[in-house]
Amino acid sequence: MTETLPALDAATIPQSRHLATAIPGxxxxxxxxxxxxxxxxxxxxxxxxxxxxxxxxxxxxxxxxxxxxxxxxxxVTSLGAGNKRVAQRVAAQLEAFTHTCFMVTEYESFTQVCKWLNENTPGDFEKRTGLFSTGAEAVENAIKIARAATGRAKVLVFDEAYHGRSLLTMAMTAKVNPYKLNFGPLPAEIIRAASANPLRPAQGLAAGAEAALASVEATILEHGADTFAAMVIEPIQGEGGFIVPAPGFIPGLRKLADKYGIVLVIDEIQAGMGRTGTLFASEHEGVAGDLILTAKALANGVPLSAVTGRTELMNAPHAGGLGGTYAGNPLACEAALAVFEQFEDxxxxxxxxxxxxxxxxxxxxxxxxxxxxxxxxxxxxxxxxxxxxxxxxxxxxxxxxxxxxxxxxxxxxxxxxxxxxxxxxxxxxxxxxxxxxxxxxxxxxxxxxxxxx
Structure with missing residues (x-):
């Protein structure tokens, strides 16, 4: 018997394609x-x-x-763009209050979201979480945390990477047009290394993880291993072309990070929250990042992002060094809690x-x-x-x-x-x-x- 997709909550719109006019109408x-x-x-x-x-x-x-x-x-809307449970929790929060700023007065849903992420992200170690609003904010705050914890400045990123549109994340993103074109100068201390694209290996490299990892290590040593705060990698590269890295590449990066005392940041902003058939795409690789980044589907369309990681790293910044006016807005936190509920079964x-x-x-x-x-x-x-x-x-x-x-x-x-x-x-x-x-x-x-x- 052929397995079918299980039915979920009944949709309010007929789940069939219908063309009343040309597209666009x-x-x-x-x-x-x-x-x-x-x-x-x-x-x-x-x-x-x-x-x-x-x-x-x-x-x-x-x-x-x-x-x-x-x-x-x-x-972003992995649970549908009109998810009922998300709408219900957000509506109930709207009746109570829309915002206070978590850095002014607190609310429990912020802590509950952090608790779920601490318990469910990969890594058998004590964790803490910070909530923000956008994916780019999560990336930038991860770099701040890594620099505060290590006292180092450089950030290693990879061919075909995408990490955002802010000034720092533009520098970390590989693709020039449209993301970086005409927007320079960009921040310094961003170093790019070869990725392990199985179809299109980096120029001059053989296919597979081994050659790519040797090139990455050479890049680290060339620029000074003790100058790198973080290396940032997507477990599946998104805007770069949905590239699944060659087997062994991300575990190899984990070993290099450990060898040279570099914080491994895994950017799960697009690939995480169930998109790949596991809660986090890095689970396919059997690797836990020191810091893991979530956004997009985290609150199913309500702006929310997070950095989750080792307690000693997350607590390295001084009080007041992290935050944001809308960071972990209560509406977004309620949306995320509704998302978490729907992953339970x-x-x-x-x-x-x-x-x-x-x-x-x-x-x-x-x-x-x-x-x-x-x-x-x-x-x-x-x-x-x-x-x-x-x-x-x-x-x-x-x-x-x-x-x-x-x-x-x-x-x-x-x-x-x-x-x-x-x-x-x-x-x-x-x-x-x-x-x-x-x-x-x-x-x-x-x-x-x-x-x-």
Whole structure:
């Protein structure tokens, strides 16, 4: 008997694709024109449709179209963009108070979120947690903590990394356009090392973890091992192309960090909170970071981020050295507690694993039937298709753009990514139903087959 995705809470919107108009429709088109006259053009857009409501795996727009959501707000609304339990807890908190600032007066939900993260993040050691608002804030505060604890300045980051859009995190991010273009000068003391991309090894290196780790160690020694406060790595590189590192690479980084007294920071901002079929993607590697970063799906769309780590590191900054006006806002904390409740029975993690199984069943045959699919990769509900010419592996960003546009026209919300812009990424909500998932995958597979012609 074929296993199916378990049913969760009943959705308030029909969980089926429906096209009432072309995508985008006339009302969305008019609203997008208004946006252009009012909003800075510095904000990009993947699909110019305006949303009225969303739930489960469906986004409904102002023209009455129901779109299949394979984006989850860039891995944020993993429990659906209209999750009832999140809404209920946030609504109850709204009735009590919206904000006091945790650094002025305290509230219990902040501590409860920290407690859950201390107990559930990888690592068999005593932990403490600090809450913030955005992923970039979590990254920056992790660097502050590592520098305070070690008295060192340098930060080691990796090829194809993405860590945010703030000034420091821009420097840590690898991709120049659009993230760093025209925004320099950037902070110093950021050193980049080779990653272990199985499909595209760093220039001059053999494929696999061993060569990459030797290169990383050489980079550390070249710049002075005793000058590095932290090395920061995504267990699956997100914006870089959903790259799963070669086996042994992240355990090898753990050993290098221990060898040279460097704080290992694992950035789980996109890959964590159940996205890969385990609560944290680093569990697949059997590695615990000294500091672990969460955001995005942590509160299912309400801004919240966290740094969790070893007590001696987390307590290194002086009192008042960490914080933020909105850090751990009570609405966001209640949203996170609602998220935690829904992970208790294991259904969401099982869903993520089943999503991968179904997606590979549909998409992996394209490796043989087309000459443009270089790789289908990822874990759980964090999957990607890399487009490239057969033989040469020349990246085909044009095809990724064409395929994504074809999906949009058929009512499937997809995103592209990758250092070369040639990757279509899939981030369906963990609550998506199997029929809807298969409909979306069929649209994507047809779009790829058509592009291959």
């Amino acid at each position: 006339p009302r969305s088109t008019a609203l997008h024109a208004e946006r252009a006259s009012q909003v800075t053009s510095g904000f990009g857009i993947a699909l110019p449709v305006f949303v009225t409501r969303a739930d489960g795996g469906i986004i409904e727009d102002v023209d009455g179209n129901r779109l299949i959501d394979f984006a989850s707000g860039i891995a 294991g259904t969401l993690l099982a869903n993520a694993r089943r999503i991968e199984q179904i997606a590979r069943e549909v998409l992996e045959p394209l490796l043989a039937s087309t000459e443009i699919v270089a790789e289908v990769r990822g874990r759980g509900a964090m999957l990607a298709i890399e487009l490239a010419d057969a033989g040469t592996l020349a990246p085909r960003a044009d095809l990724a753009k064409e395929i994504s546009a074809a999906c949009h026209a058929q009512g499937l919300v997809t995103l592209t990514c990758g250092t070369h812009g040639n990757v279509v990424r899939l981030l369906p909500p963990l609550v998506i139903g199997e029929e809807l998932l298969r409909d979306g995958l069929d649209i994507l597979a047809r779009a790829i087959a058509d592009a291959a012609k």
